[in-house]
Amino acid sequence: MSDIRAGRLSDAQLAENFAALQPPMDAAQAAVEAARCLFCFDAPCTEACPTGIDIPGFIRKIATGNLRGAAVTILRENIMGGTCANVCPVEELCEQVCVRNAAEDKPVEIGRLQHFATDHLFRSGAQPFTRAGDSGRHVAVAGAGPAGLACAHALALLGHRVTVFEARAKAGGLNEYGIAAYKMLDERAAREVEFILGVGGIEIETGVSLGRDVSLDALREVYDAVFLGLGHNAVNALGLEGEDLAGVHNAVDFIERIRQEDPATLPIGRRVVVIGGGNTAIDVAVQTKKLGAEYVTLVYRRGAEDMGATEHEQEVAQTSGVLIKHWAQPVRILAAGEEAGGVEFEYTRYDEGGRLAGTGETFELPADQVFKAVGQHFAPSPFQESEAPEMDGSRIRVDEERRTSLEGVWAGGDCVPGNDLTVVAVQDGKLAARSIDRYLRR
Amino acid sequence: MNSVALTEMHNDMADLNCTIAGVSSPNPFWLASAPPTDKQYNVERAFEAGWGGAVWKTLGEDGPPVVNVCSRYGSVDYNGTRMMGLNNIELITDRPLQVNLDEITAVKKAWPDRALVVSLMVPCTEQAWRDILKRVEQTGCDGVELNFGCPHGMSERGMGSAVGQVPEYIQDVTGWCKTHTDLPVFVKLTPNIADIRYPARAAKAGGADAVSLINTINSIVAIDLDTFAPQPSVGGKGTHGGYCGPAVKPIALSMVSEIARDPETAGLPISGIGGISTWRDAAEFIALGCGSLQVCTAVMHYGFKIIDDLVDGLSQWMDDKGFANLEDFRSGAVPNVTDWQYLDLNYKTVAAIDPGKCIECGLCHITCEDASHQAIAHARDAHGKRIYTVIDEECVGCNLCHLVCPVPGCITMREVDSGLPHLNWTQHPNNPLRET
Numbered sequence A: 001m002s003d004i005r006a007g008r009l010s011d012a013q014l015a016e017n018f019a020a021l022q023p024p025m026d027a028a029q030a031a032v033e034a035a036r037c038l039f040c041f042d043a044p045c046t047e048a049c050p051t052g053i054d055i056p057g058f059i060r061k062i063a064t065g066n067l068r069g070a071a072v073t074i075l076r077e078n079i080m081g082g083t084c085a086n087v088c089p090v091e092e093l094c095e096q097v098c099v100r101n102a103a104e105d106k107p108v109e110i111g112r113l114q115h116f117a118t119d120h121l122f123r124s125g126a127q128p129f130t131r132a133g134d135s136g137r138h139v140a141v142a143g144a145g146p147a148g149l150a151c152a153h154a155l156a157l158l159g160h161r162v163t164v165f166e167a168r169a170k171a172g173g174l175n176e177y178g179i180a181a182y183k184m185l186d187e188r189a190a191r192e193v194e195f196i197l198g199v200g201g202i203e204i205e206t207g208v209s210l211g212r213d214v215s216l217d218a219l220r221e222v223y224d225a226v227f228l229g230l231g232h233n234a235v236n237a238l239g240l241e242g243e244d245l246a247g248v249h250n251a252v253d254f255i256e257r258i259r260q261e262d263p264a265t266l267p268i269g270r271r272v273v274v275i276g277g278g279n280t281a282i283d284v285a286v287q288t289k290k291l292g293a294e295y296v297t298l299v300y301r302r303g304a305e306d307m308g309a310t311e312h313e314q315e316v317a318q319t320s321g322v323l324i325k326h327w328a329q330p331v332r333i334l335a336a337g338e339e340a341g342g343v344e345f346e347y348t349r350y351d352e353g354g355r356l357a358g359t360g361e362t363f364e365l366p367a368d369q370v371f372k373a374v375g376q377h378f379a380p381s382p383f384q385e386s387e388a389p390e391m392d393g394s395r396i397r398v399d400e401e402r403r404t405s406l407e408g409v410w411a412g413g414d415c416v417p418g419n420d421l422t423v424v425a426v427q428d429g430k431l432a433a434r435s436i437d438r439y440l441r442r
Numbered sequence B: 001m002n003s004v005a006l007t008e009m010h011n012d013m014a015d016l017n018c019t020i021a022g023v024s025s026p027n028p029f030w031l032a033s034a035p036p037t038d039k040q041y042n043v044e045r046a047f048e049a050g051w052g053g054a055v056w057k058t059l060g061e062d063g064p065p066v067v068n069v070c071s072r073y074g075s076v077d078y079n080g081t082r083m084m085g086l087n088n089i090e091l092i093t094d095r096p097l098q099v100n101l102d103e104i105t106a107v108k109k110a111w112p113d114r115a116l117v118v119s120l121m122v123p124c125t126e127q128a129w130r131d132i133l134k135r136v137e138q139t140g141c142d143g144v145e146l147n148f149g150c151p152h153g154m155s156e157r158g159m160g161s162a163v164g165q166v167p168e169y170i171q172d173v174t175g176w177c178k179t180h181t182d183l184p185v186f187v188k189l190t191p192n193i194a195d196i197r198y199p200a201r202a203a204k205a206g207g208a209d210a211v212s213l214i215n216t217i218n219s220i221v222a223i224d225l226d227t228f229a230p231q232p233s234v235g236g237k238g239t240h241g242g243y244c245g246p247a248v249k250p251i252a253l254s255m256v257s258e259i260a261r262d263p264e265t266a267g268l269p270i271s272g273i274g275g276i277s278t279w280r281d282a283a284e285f286i287a288l289g290c291g292s293l294q295v296c297t298a299v300m301h302y303g304f305k306i307i308d309d310l311v312d313g314l315s316q317w318m319d320d321k322g323f324a325n326l327e328d329f330r331s332g333a334v335p336n337v338t339d340w341q342y343l344d345l346n347y348k349t350v351a352a353i354d355p356g357k358c359i360e361c362g363l364c365h366i367t368c369e370d371a372s373h374q375a376i377a378h379a380r381d382a383h384g385k386r387i388y389t390v391i392d393e394e395c396v397g398c399n400l401c402h403l404v405c406p407v408p409g410c411i412t413m414r415e416v417d418s419g420l421p422h423l424n425w426t427q428h429p430n431n432p433l434r435e436t
Helices: A011-017 A027-035 A044-048 A055-063 A067-077 A081-087 A100-104 A110-124 A146-157 A188-197 A216-222 A251-260 A279-290 A311-319 A422-440 B002-009 B040-049 B097-110 B126-137 B167-180 B197-205 B246-261 B279-287 B297-302 B304-321 B363-371 B400-404
Strands: A138-142 A161-166 A202-206 A225-228 A248-250 A271-275 A295-299 A323-325 A328-336 A339-350 A356-366 A369-372 A409-411 B018-020 B023-025 B029-031 B053-059 B073-078 B081-088 B115-120 B143-147 B185-188 B210-213 B217-219 B241-244 B270-273 B290-295 B348-353 B376-380 B386-390 B411-416
Touching: A027 A055, A027 A110, A044 A055, A055 A067, A055 A110, A067 A081, A067 A110, A081 A110, A081 A188, A081 A422, A110 A188, A138 A146, A138 A216, A146 A161, A146 A188, A146 A202, A146 A225, A146 A422, A188 A202, A216 A225, A225 A422, A248 A251, A251 A279, A251 A369, A271 A279, A271 A339, A271 A356, A279 A295, A279 A311, A279 A369, A311 A323, A328 A356, A339 A369, A409 A422, B018 B290, B023 B115, B029 B304, B040 B053, B040 B097, B040 B304, B053 B097, B081 B246, B081 B297, B097 B115, B097 B126, B115 B126, B126 B167, B143 B167, B167 B185, B167 B197, B197 B210, B197 B246, B210 B246, B241 B246, B246 B270, B246 B279, B270 B279, B279 B290, B279 B304, B290 B297, B297 B304, B348 B386, B348 B400, B363 B376, B363 B400, B400 B411
Parallel strands: A138 A161, A138 A225, A161 A202, A225 A409, A248 A369, A271 A295, A271 A369, A295 A323, B029 B053, B029 B290, B053 B115, B115 B143, B143 B185, B185 B210, B210 B270, B270 B290
Antiparallel strands: A328 A339, A339 A356, B018 B023, B073 B081, B081 B241, B217 B241, B348 B411, B376 B386
């Protein structure tokens, strides 16, 4: 009989488990850290930032005590700079190329400084941006995730009216539904949405899904331009026996529940197995552990260096007590009556041709809950009964300005090719907005 | 116990014994006349920690002591480091004269091997100076230091820097003191003057046994941008205070060098003061001719314990250099200080960047580009690596790139043989007044 129940931990323990991994910097710490920045010319960090934030510029402003100016420097390039400060894989972006690494193997803590500056602005309640005069143009944005909201904000600043259609009940996209709870404390995503809307000119219609409630053809007809920020809308399946058993979940669904529900009420297994090697796998593994699962094993079919999760994320999992098992692939979910009781795995290795292959040797891991985190994708279902844009593989093809093959339609974020990062989605939205603005004023 | 341990530790090491104007101490490090030396409790603990001497915080006339304000200190912080510069608006001792004299007597009796000099500031009359000297002599102290330096408060009452800024007063008062005491007389000079050589010459003419410099510099460290109050603030008002600490060291070194190389004052013993925080600072002051060294701000920042590295570091360095005692390198840098007009205009250096050490910060390029001679090129190689290269023909050898580069040894200034003989401005064809 599987052992799944809510309330494994006390409220106090839960609160402690879901507190920030690293407390925010205080003013004195920020001053010391900011002083470490060398104010590089042609700064590698800025080049590594997908949104091109003037990082030495904002850090210098922190150093001089100009915190509002620092926040504006960040938000001017990345309106979700607050979220990105928490969720960017900085160890693979700005902080990886910080010249301080060369000298002392320790980059300037750009992410934490960015958090410090943006938090200061958000706490003050100030709205530093003002809109240009009304252009008389009206743009539709499908999807209120990072790409859509970034595009909407940039368009609004340029004087255009924007209506955002969002299928879910809340705006924010993955910031609201998909990021681990301990990375987005205190309703951070909702506050960020509020801040973005605070500039004016943006309406959000929630509960409206493209393809279901409104068609792309209709949007193109009614609005002067359309931006598609549809994100991933489908989860990859394992395609294995037992996948439909009770206790087998999509990791993204469970991560969403942790964000949207009271963690104390979430049923959690004593023994948890997570299948996958990306940040989603890490996020679900770490959070099931935080919710009180006793044994959490993350199984990935290749080695540590092949994992989609960053080294930092892997470390977070391991220090949280997650056991990461490499070189094994699932064969089937084992049943215990109607429920999942475990997973059978086969060891893997690279064959002579360098391809991943099973060794034939298997083992079983008992599990009360199994979480699948083997990727998400974009399914073109929103384009049913409309003229569809050209695809690039399974994603929408765009050019460098984020134009699709359809006249007057732009796209960005996880539904277009590129890294699936919040910061990349924001840049897509920003570039598309500039392109749309040129289009509308042509 | 501590002093025994110190002696043992330094048996094999350089001899740091110091004698200046007849005053001896086991090492050249004295506490300057300041808050750390205003009472027996402090001075004795400093001596226990290993300080070679102390100049007791300035005594004034007998009678009602001065009254101090609150607050008294202001700081200039730099890049997260506190007190790069410190200023104060505190006056001379605010304790009764006899209390100070009794404590000085007790300290000297308990610590005969340490230098104990007493700083003095009284009104500009011979009687006042004679009276205080007679009482100070009774303490058994090793010398007196005439405080002609403090720029705040007392100067408004015709004392401190109000004396130090008028060479005639310096000479007169120094002369009175030499007349009325046999104790060595140190004259402490103010830097708040156009040319430090004039007060130094006046001190010498008055018979001074040594000069001490620099005292603090007129300063307002900051304005509070919320209240518009100068710092330190006394209920919203402020006044200029005396600036000291690491920030003033270059000014002190320059003034010391002026006195050391002035033919009229050459050989006049100097007690060096001004931002001395480390043994390196100390060695530099000695190289410019100083005898003893006086320290205040570093102690006000970190406490007496810094004496350990001051003594140890100086000894280690002297051992490395083969200097057996302080005389071996005292004044070693004085002959190298000259007037600009005698510098070799044909001496040439060019910057060289070591690509193996470069971390690609680009500061050399942008500072040369924006502030110097556009002599460092910026390019990317095939892998996107930033390549910074000196354009030798454009480089004037100014040093700026070398100074801003955060990596030690990455940018060096390479000597280039210009093939031309030594030529200074007095000989240069562009100088209409050149020597023929």
